[in-house]
Amino acid sequence: MMKQLRLSGSGGQGVITAAIIFAEAAMREGRQVVQSQSYGPEARGGASKAEVIIDDAPIYHPKIIVPDIVLSLTQKAADNYYGDLDRNKGILIVDEDLVPDIPDFPRVIKVPVTRIASEQVGKMLFTNIVALGVLVKISKIVSIDSARASVQKRVPPHTVEQNMKALELGYNAV
Amino acid sequence: MTEMKLMQGNEACAAGAIAAGVRFFGGYPITPSTEIAETMAKKLPALGGCFIQMEDEISGMGVVLGASLAGRKVLTATSGPGFSLKQELIGYAACAEIPVVIVDVQRVGPSTGQPTSPSQGDVMQVRWGTHGDHPMIALSPWTVRETFDAAVMAVNYAERFRTPVILLMDEIVGHLRENVQLPNASDITVYPRRRPTKSRAAGYQPYEPEQDMVPNPADFGTGYRIHVTGLIHDYTGFPSGSPVVTEKFIDRLHRKIAIAQDEITHYDEFFMEDAEYAVVSYGGVARTAYEAVRKARAKGLKVGMIRLMTIWPFANKIIEQTAEKVRAILVPELNYGQLKYEVERAAAGRCPVSLLAKYNTLLFTPDEIVDGIENLTGGRI
Numbered sequence: 001m002m003k004q005l006r007l008s009g010s011g012g013q014g015v016i017t018a019a020i021i022f023a024e025a026a027m028r029e030g031r032q033v034v035q036s037q038s039y040g041p042e043a044r045g046g047a048s049k050a051e052v053i054i055d056d057a058p059i060y061h062p063k064i065i066v067p068d069i070v071l072s073l074t075q076k077a078a079d080n081y082y083g084d085l086d087r088n089k090g091i092l093i094v095d096e097d098l099v100p101d102i103p104d105f106p107r108v109i110k111v112p113v114t115r116i117a118s119e120q121v122g123k124m125l126f127t128n129i130v131a132l133g134v135l136v137k138i139s140k141i142v143s144i145d146s147a148r149a150s151v152q153k154r155v156p157p158h159t160v161e162q163n164m165k166a167l168e169l170g171y172n173a174v
Numbered sequence: 175m176t177e178m179k180l181m182q183g184n185e186a187c188a189a190g191a192i193a194a195g196v197r198f199f200g201g202y203p204i205t206p207s208t209e210i211a212e213t214m215a216k217k218l219p220a221l222g223g224c225f226i227q228m229e230d231e232i233s234g235m236g237v238v239l240g241a242s243l244a245g246r247k248v249l250t251a252t253s254g255p256g257f258s259l260k261q262e263l264i265g266y267a268a269c270a271e272i273p274v275v276i277v278d279v280q281r282v283g284p285s286t287g288q289p290t291s292p293s294q295g296d297v298m299q300v301r302w303g304t305h306g307d308h309p310m311i312a313l314s315p316w317t318v319r320e321t322f323d324a325a326v327m328a329v330n331y332a333e334r335f336r337t338p339v340i341l342l343m344d345e346i347v348g349h350l351r352e353n354v355q356l357p358n359a360s361d362i363t364v365y366p367r368r369r370p371t372k373s374r375a376a377g378y379q380p381y382e383p384e385q386d387m388v389p390n391p392a393d394f395g396t397g398y399r400i401h402v403t404g405l406i407h408d409y410t411g412f413p414s415g416s417p418v419v420t421e422k423f424i425d426r427l428h429r430k431i432a433i434a435q436d437e438i439t440h441y442d443e444f445f446m447e448d449a450e451y452a453v454v455s456y457g458g459v460a461r462t463a464y465e466a467v468r469k470a471r472a473k474g475l476k477v478g479m480i481r482l483m484t485i486w487p488f489a490n491k492i493i494e495q496t497a498e499k500v501r502a503i504l505v506p507e508l509n510y511g512q513l514k515y516e517v518e519r520a521a522a523g524r525c526p527v528s529l530l531a532k533y534n535t536l537l538f539t540p541d542e543i544v545d546g547i548e549n550l551t552g553g554r555i
Contacts, residue, residue, distance in 0.1 A: 020351060023351060027178060033353055036349060038290065060461040060465045061462045061540050063537055
């Protein structure tokens with residue numbers, strides 16, 4: 001069964017890294033994955049979006065057609081990227097502090113991911129991994145163990161402990 | 175096979191080049207090719223190789239030509255704007271017969287255009303951007319795994335034919351991550367640097383062609399005298415104004431590749447057995463085209479697909495055969511129309527060739543190409 005996830009925010013929030021880690025976790029579980037992104041020319045700021053498609057068969061067209069889940073860490077990203085979600089089955093996950101105007105959508109999950117990162121992990125830098133924990137729980141595509149293994153592999157060694165904490169906090173926040 | 179990895183197209187490009195023996199990278203980073211330079215910077219020093227970031231793309235091209243003449247297998251990587259700057263020295267490499275691979279990860283142009291958005295707008299610039307009559311080899315991969323293979327192939331062709339080879343990527347495949355299994359090093363065929371077969375005493379001449387029409391000029395510093403020039407030269411490597419030498423030289427430059435064309439023309443055929451219509455596609459767009467062809471088949475349309483990996487020299491034969499067989503051909507491209515005209519030339523009136531052009535920074539959706547196929551068939555199943 002094909003699953004399509006979109007992670008969106010502003011450049012520098014780490015949505016591409018989170019998407020890579022999610023894709024890697026699915027690969028660990030023997031799934032086919034493609035991960036792509038689109039962003040503006042800016043190194044920081046601007047709209048940033050990363051997509052992950054997971055399937056059991058080879059994936060050809062590399063972009064999402066109808067997302068199952070959209071995660072948005074800014075108001076602009078939420079406004080821009082939730083539109084093609086399936087209104088019946090789709091889930092929109094937003095940062096409840098950074099997306100004050102919740103789009104009119106049947107199923108919205110609000111999580112203070114940025115606040116959790118800064119207050120409970122210690123730095124806003126870990127926002128993307130808190131968000132990853134939320135995604136792992138909500139999407140039910142990969143196990144938390146696979147996510148842990150991928151986080152361990154992808155983040156700098158001296159940050160593993162804090163990233164693990166961020167992942168668990170996100171996972172348990174929903 | 176090695177372990178399964180999540181790898182980006184640009185990383186696979188660097189890995190393939192290294193597997194084929196590249197030990198020197200010079201260039202200037204530019205989106206969407208930067209990860210190639212990054213990966214080479216990370217990996218080459220540990221392999222005894224050299225990475226150098228130059229002040230611009232022109233010197234990035236010059237430095238790899240120098241390293242190649244000194245015996246290293248070399249790579250440089252850029253995008254459209256940087257490729258434009260490299261053009262003069264690409265012609266120099268063609269004329270002086272210096273092995274070099276230039277990667278062009280295409281983005282929207284002209285000029286600096288849309289730095290982070292995909293395009294196939296450089297198909298003609300890689301073919302004809304440098305002046306004068308010269309052949310060109312360009313390969314365009316459609317998956318991360320094939321990017322690795324294409325990089326190996328590009329390095330091998332550059333060495334075998336002593337010519338510039340273009341790895342014509344696009345932002346779609348360059349930035350895409352997929353799960354891939356790379357081959358074991360022992361399963362990769364690497365074409366070695368050509369060396370002189372004669373001593374100076376036995377009459378060695380650096381630009382005297384071998385049986386395959388390619389010369390074996392010595393690398394600098396290996397005990398031979400060698401003169402390298404962008405002027406037309408005779409077997410000695412020194413300039414010659416002779417009409418006879420000039421004509422023979424230009425002929426040989428073309429023929430050394432033309433006689434191997436079948437061997438270096440790579441393509442896939444999908445669903446062509448009973449096809450009445452065909453989509454001809456390449457690079458990242460071929461992924462969407464493949465999806466579209468499957469969807470169109472599910473609707474009962476007898477459509478097949480030719481996926482070109484070798485863009486230059488152009489795959490005339492398979493297009494001639496396809497045009498003979500089908501009622502019409504569709505060419506979807508992320509540009510204003512470039513390879514479509516080559517397809518049309520090869521089809522030579524055997525069937526109509528339609529262009530589906532897109533140039534708004536976005537990749538096609540499968541449905542857009544399905545619509546293109548339906549327009550082609552005029553609703554006829």
